[in-house]
Amino acid sequence: MNNDVYILNDRAILYINGTDAKDFLQNLISNDINKVTENSSCFASLFTPQGKFLYEFMVVKHKSGYFIDCEKSQSEEVFKQLNLYKIRSKVEILNLSNEFVVACFGYEKYLSIEGSKDILGFTFKYREDPIFLDPRNKLLGARLIINLEKLYLSLKKLSLKNSKINNYHIKSYKLGIVPKNFNKLKNKLFGIECNYEELNGIDFKKGCYVGQENTARIKLKNKLSKRLFPIEIIDGKLNENDTIFANDTEIGKVLISEEYPFALVKFLDKNFDKNKIFKCKNGSIKVLIPDWLEKSS
Structure with a gap:
């Protein structure tokens, strides 16, 4: 079994909390926030009103709110974009990137941990921190979102050894899933052209969200x-x-x-x-x- 772990220091963690957090996200993101529970996480995106790609991220339930696991180089933009839509919503948006980190390890290692299930996006707690199987493709392994202070003790307890982040990027690229440089895609193509339907990032049965009309039209009229x-x-x-x-x-x-x-x-x-x-x-x-x-x- 491969015990390599990749510390994804190119990822950032935002936290969305508050009475309206669930409805706030539901009206914005391409996936259905109702899929996100203590035992399930999802992959989603923010599109322009025309359906063009802006940002992609993981959404993970944490306490009374949601972690947003996004690319660090885009995190300030995501933070600003979310605040732009906030208006009168009872929502608090925090950037916790200095406190939390994302670690990724292999699919087989994930299955060896007590409490795991072989279901895309399945989420469980390890010492109070969420571990989830990547909702896009199980061959990308699992992610652990954890407080930086607890990281190395947990990795030791899980018998994980640090490996170069480039190895993870290569694995993602070989799978055909963009590992980094998402700013190069921004506004350049429609979200559905990013293969997000096949990567479980778009829900065509949910209600309206930003960019939904064009996304649905491309799908329904077979214009992809x-x-x-x-x-x-x-x-x-x-x-x-x-x-x-x-x-x-x-x-x-x-x-x-x-x-x-x-x-x-x-x-x-x-x-x-x-x-x-x-x-x-x-x-x-x-x-x-x-x-x-x-x-x-």
Whole structure:
């Protein structure tokens, strides 16, 4: 069994509390807050009113409120965005990133811990701190949200050994799930184009939320013609916003170019073939389609 643990110091923790916290989140996020209980956490996003991607995060029940586990580089923006919608709601929004940390470890290790269940998003307490199986894909393992002061004692009790965060990012990228640099995606594509339906991040049965109308229209009218895919550099160099060509036909655009590259690709275009090598301005790439996405198609 792999006992590696990744301290995700590129993640931040916000806390939303107050009488209206549940309704406040329900009116904003792409998933159904009613799924979030002491025993269940969810993956969700904030979209623009037009349905474009803004931010993604985990939502975890904690005491009388909710933890928001988001990318640290976006945390101040998420904090401001939530406060923008606060208006007269009886809600308190706190940034607890200096107090809490996110640690991630493998799926098999998670199953070995007493109280775990093999259910996406399943949540239980370990010494009063929430552990949950990643709601997007179980191969991403489980997350522990814990007070920094308690972190290393808990890791010791769980027999977990610290591993480089890059190893987690590589695992996520190979699964076809964006690990970082979400600012590169902001306002560049629709939330549904991020594969959030397949990653359990959009609920099409819940009521209204910001961006719901366009998201539902794309789904119901079968207008999803582009998707976000990981890409592999075959040779040369990639730049952000590079156009991807199949011969002389544009079939995509590079959105994230460094480290773990992703592109928005016209996967239904007659010129797209997942087995082909495509050209960019200064290089060539291959589009990688994740197994979980092929199975859901």
